[in-house]
Amino acid sequence: MQTLKEFLRTDRFASCTGVELLEIKPGYARARMLVTERHLNGGGVCQGGALFTLADLAFAAVANSHRRLTLSVTANITFLRPAKSGYVYADAAEVFNHHRIPFVEVKITNEKGELIAIFTSSGYRKETELPVEDLE
C-alpha cells in the first residue's frame, strides 16, 4: 500500500509547478517550490497562483494526515513580500483538528526565513478512509 506522500504525488498540477512535499507528520506538513523564470508574472515576481498551489498541497498533506479524505472548502491567501527566485517553503499546521471541519494555517517563507504569504483554509473531512499505510 502507498504512503500519503506517494498518494499526493498524483496531484499532477502541483507536480507541474515543481512543488515537493518534504515532511508529513500528524497535524504538520512542509513543502517547497523552486521559483524559476517560468513562475514569474509580468511584474517579474512569482505568480500568486503558484504560491497558492504550494500552500494548497501543504494544506492537503496536513488535512489528510489523519488518513480520512479531506477536501478544501474555502481558502484565503495574503501576499506579504514578493518571491523572485530560489526556494519558497510552506509550513502547514492544523490549528483546529475538528472531526468534520478542520482549519489549517500555512506560512510561506523564502530562503532567508522571511514571511512571503499566509494561507488559511477550512477543510471538509469525509468518512472515506484514505488507502495509505504510512504518512511518508
Ligand SMILES: CC(C)(COP(=O)(O)OP(=O)(O)OC[C@H]1O[C@@H](n2cnc3c(N)ncnc32)[C@H](O)[C@@H]1OP(=O)(O)O)[C@@H](O)C(=O)NCCC(=O)NCCSC(=O)Cc1ccccc1
Ligand atoms: C467534499 C464536499 C465538501 C462534501 O461532499 P460530500 O461528503 O459528498 O457531502 P455533500 O456534498 O452532501 O456535502 C455536505 C454538506 O456540506 C455542504 N457544503 C459543501 N461545501 C460547502 C461550503 N463550501 N460551504 C458550506 N457548506 C458546504 C453541502 O451543501 C452539504 O450540505 P447539506 O448536508 O446538504 O445541508 C463536496 O461538497 C466537495 O467535493 N466540494 C468541493 C471541494 C473541492 O473541490 N476542493 C478543492 C480541491 S481539494 C484540495 O485542493 C486539497 C486536496 C488535494 C488532494 C487531495 C485532497 C485534498
